[in-house]
Amino acid sequence: MIRLSLILAFSLPLFADDDVRPDLLRLTNGELEGHFGGLDAKGVLSWEREDGIAPMEFKTDKVRQIVLRGGQAVDAGKDAAHLELVNGDRLPARIVSLDGDTFTLDTPMAGQLLVPRDTVVSAAPNPFGGRLIYAGPFSENGWEVYDPEDGLPPLEEDEEEEEVEGEEEAEEVPEEEKEASWNHRGSKWYFSNGRDALRSAIGMPDQAILRFELEWRSRPPIAIAFHADFKEPVYPPPEEGEELDEEEQEEIQEARDNRRRNSHHLADHFGNAYVLTLRSSYAQLQYCGYNEKGDPFLKQIRSSSSNIRFDDTGTAVFEIRCDRKKGSIALHVNGEFSMRWKVDAGAQEDEDDDEYYRGPGDGIGFQMLGSDTPVRLSEIVVAEWNGMPDSARSLQSDEFDVILLTNGTDRFSGKVESIKDGKLTLKSRYAPLDIPLDEIAEIHLARDGQREIEDTRDRLARVHFQPIGTLSGIPGLTNDEQMEMQSPLLDKMKLDLTSAVIIEFQSGSSFLNYWDEDL
Secondary structure (H helix, E strand, C coil), rough: CCEEEEEEEEEECCCCCCCCCEEEEECEEEEEEEEEEECCCCEEEEEECCCCCCEEEEEEEEEEEEEEEHCCCCCCCCEEEEEEEECCCCCEEEEEECCCEEEEEEECCCCCEEHHHHHHHEEEEEHHHEEEEEEECCCCCEEEEEECCCCCCCCCCCCCCCCCCCCCCCCCCCCCCCCCCCECCCCEECCCCCCEEEEEECCCCCEEEEEEEEEEEECCEEEEEEEECCCCCCCCCCCCCCCHHHHHHHHHHHHHHHHHCCCCHHHHHHEEEEEECCCCCCCEEEEEEEECCCCCEEEECCCCCEEEEEECCEEEEEEEEEEEEEEEEEECCEEEEEEECCCCCCCCCCCCCCCCCCCCCCEEEECCCCCCCCEHHHHHHHHECCCCCCCCCHCCCCCCCCECCCCCCCCEEEEEEECCEEEEEEEEECCCCEEEEHHEEEECCCCCCCCCCCCHHHHHHEEEEECCEEEEEEEEECCCEEEEEEEEEEEEEEEECEEEEEECCHHHHHHHCCCCCCC
């Protein structure tokens, strides 16, 4: 018999929502709104319906996930500090101390925890080197599925049907609602077909990291917009002395509207923006916008290398690091540096230095380019960037612990001896160092000292919290506020669910193998 296990994960809400939404129970064959009543000692899930009917019971092998309060936490923190564990979990926590082989942690959902050192891959006391702007998506709040044709006046019929005397007027057939290209389910955005863009005015700062995970079936081309302003085209007024009658004005406006109908131009979806296009074998950076006549344009930004390779079916984590002030953009794939662009090369001599970077906005967006291949988008993170040029994998070592400071450039290697009273003691090759914990961005522990464990992800369930992180275990007695959980790494705990947003009962590799049938 396969034992059900549990993983916990965390996300930061982008927009406040004062309305308390019902819980959503996603079964293998449908969905129900209501209220999560908990789990009993046998793992049976209780579900209370909103219509007052007696509570329903479900075996968890029939449940995909529970979305709590529409993906909004009761009490979501803003601290992104966390530890990554050897089983892939991310544990939200502040480090209290490290003494010998044990971390003492202060966690928002389980109080103080003792964590064996050999279960920790890395710790991030001050991740990203800056402020966390967004992590999700655990609800659709703040996101827009956008079609440039939306809002345009409907096309008029060329010829009106003649009415025949005595003939009854034909019944009006209601227009079918257009199927959305993107649909939100649980903690992911799903693309099924069409050309709509998924976008959000997310508040991207000047120096920023945009990270996301993409899952695909057949290497689909995708456009990722960043520092986008989503502006509409601005058309010039008539030239001096030029007079247009009403009919001429209507013809001009109709021509402009028709250009936007069925438009595939990136500017019509993102306004002025940088757009990274990923295809099966290469990556291309472009800048889109509108010229002084209101016509869209697209300019390519050259790079010394554009080659990139993806499997026909798979998943990858992409990270875009951009600096609006210095005019630099870099792409990392699965923790490894891929390519870099310098965007001030084409600037005109009469332009100011701070105008070289063309992305004026703070929005991000995603669009599939001429493909109906299903795609899943998740683990979206936007944060301030400290300018660190290194890839995540360059900070890993078999023999030494590696410490990266928040300034993004200084690093030290050696053996982390202890953490106490807000200071980390590192035994380096030449002399011991005491480093304030609030000046440390990341601690990467030597791989040789990490515990080897069995991969049990195909037997795990998952619970998501806010703002960021993951944790695994076997669920016990649970109500809508608290859960007992037995972790394979951290023993038995009582978890506060007030910051929980999603509980998944089918996750790991088995969860990745299916695509929702209703999409």
